[in-house]
Amino acid sequence: MADELFFLLRPEFPAPTPMYGRRPMGEGTGDIESLFSHFLSLSHDHRLTPKKVIDLVLPEVLAKLSRFDGTRLGWGWDKNAGKEMIGSGHVAERWSTILSSATGQTGLQLATMVPLAAHVYGDMTTDQDRVCHQCLGDDEAQGRLPYGRLLWRMKCVACCPTHRCALVTPVCGRPPDTTKRQFLRVKLAGVCSDCGSIGHRCNTAKAPIASADEVWRAEQCRRMITAFPAIEASDPAQLPQRIKEYCAEPGSLTSLALRSGATISVLSRWINQPGARLTFDQILDICGTEGLELAALLQGRIEKTDSFGTPVAPKRIRRVVRPANHEAIRTALKAAVETGDSVTSVAERLRVDIATLAQHADLYAEVRMATRNRKAASDTARQDAAIAKAEGVAIKLLRDGRRLTPRNAKGKGAYFYPSTVEWTVLALIRIGLGDRSVRHPTSAVRMSDAFLSKIEAAARRVRATFGETQAMLLLDYR
Known part of the structure; x- marks a missing residue:
């Protein structure tokens, strides 16, 4: 009776998972641990290396x-300090799903930039790890191992908003003879991988003080990370719609573009074309110049930030389009016909795009035709040289009564690599002489009809002199 009562009243146990159900540190705040740091910490808790x-x-x-x-x-999982593991692409989403299944914990995508994937586009993470030494010291003072914040890996964040000091790339400051041997090192965020110093205390360099604009940007990004659950659940179409309403007055959109360093055509396409997205840096610049709350704007609300003073200067610099010198362009295109330069090299030298060159249709077409003819002549010469080399080797081997194999060709001083065109030509000549044991080269499919006709003519010349001497080898290919 007791056993039956236990089974009736037993609690619902979670399904077993191969790893501990560890949660990212700083969860629910703007100082949440990045997924890369979380993976390193998870491996450390299991006393396994991340590779294991x-x-x-x-x-x-x-x-x-x-x-x-x-x-x-396998290979490349920690490339650029785990950049792809914490980005906004499908790789980061895949890693969060895999680690969620391994630990039984949900919501790990909030430790990446995936919640922003539907709202913005662009590369938002750094290629190197960055730390705030004072934050790492605070971690130790609170009795936990230092960890890497997701905030520190954002490109637009240059400082710690709490301590108002610049983020630094961790570099070991101890002499090389004091570092640990490679198999004794611990791969863990917040710990020096060379000497094992916890909190990177081996580096005593003092970080410079951050500017007010840098602190404002970092604080906005930290608030945004705190609001990741709400941002992920919000409708991405509301973001451009709110900006469209914000710029409802005539000329407002142009003024916004000028203040925030944006291009009016880009902003117009963003607010008018469904599905269009703007870069994260541009949205942050708009918030900086207008004093808007970044987290609220990404959720589709216009709210003035409470920490706004003077407008924050945009980091994005508008591209300066210089007028093209069309007389110099025509002169360069005429010279390219004689010198053999391509339209691409002309465009690079004059620092203009191909479309600008194409405005001079007559000279543009002439240069392209000259480039095409020159390339065709080069290809023909290369093909003729390959045929002549393979045909010469074939004649030498047949005079000695030997088979046309690459190994025998090497004895005649002509070693053909499988990736070379001479290898393919020699194989086709063998087929033309009656050797049915040769597999048809796959690279021959990409050869032009003119090239194959010339190879066939070479095989006929060899056959006229020696006949079909390449009898099939008595080998079992089954």
Whole structure:
């Protein structure tokens, strides 16, 4: 009776997972741990290296996720300090799903830039790790291992908004003879990978004080990360719609573009074309010049920020389009016909685009035709040289009564690599002489009819002299 009562009243136990159900540190705040740092911490808790987790634990998880059939994890997972693991692309989304299945924890995508994927576009993360030494010291003072914040990996964030000091790339400050050997090092965010110093205390360089604009940008991004759950659930179409309403007055959109360093055509396309997205840096510049709250704007609300003083200067600099010197362009195109330069090289030298050159249709077409003819002549010369070399080797081998094989050709001082065109020509000549043991080269499919006709003519010349001497080898190819 007691056993039956236990089974009736037993609690619902979570499904077992191959790894601990560890949550990212700083969760729910703007100082949330990045997914890359979380993965390193998770591996450290299991007393395994991250590579061991990838090789031994995660394949079992991948086998149960049908949506990732054929996916392999291995080389490159930590490239650029785990940049792809914390970005806004499908790779970061895949990593968050895999680690969620491995630990049974949901919401790990909030430790990446994935919540912004539907709202903005562009590369938002740095290629290197960056830290605030004072924050790492605070972690130790609170009795936890230092960890890497997602905020620190954002390109537009140059400082710590809490301590108002610049973020620095961690570099070991101890002599090389004091560093740990490679197999004794611990790969963990907030710990020096060379000497093992916790909190990067080995580097005593003092970080410079950040400017007011840098602090404002960092604080806006930290508030945005705090609001990631609401941003992820919001409608992306509301963001451009609010800006359209904000610029409802005639000329307002042009004024906004001038103040924020944007291009009026880009802003117009963004607010009028469904599905269009703006770069994150441009949206942050708009918030800086207008004093808007970034987190609220991404959710489709216009709110003035409470920490706004003077307008924050935009970081994006509008591209300066210089007028083209069409007389110099015509002179350069005429010279290119004689010198053999391509339209691409002319455009690079004059610092103009191809469309500008194409405005001079007559000279543009003449230069392109000359380039095409020159390339065709070069290809013909290369083909003729390959045929002559292969045909010469074939005649030498047949005079000695030997088969036309690459190994025998090497004895005549002509070694043909499988990737060279001479290899393909020699194989086709063998086929033309009656050797049916040769597999048809796959590269021959890409050869032009004119090239194949010349190879066939070479095979006929060799056959007229020696006949079909290449009898099929008595080999079993089954």
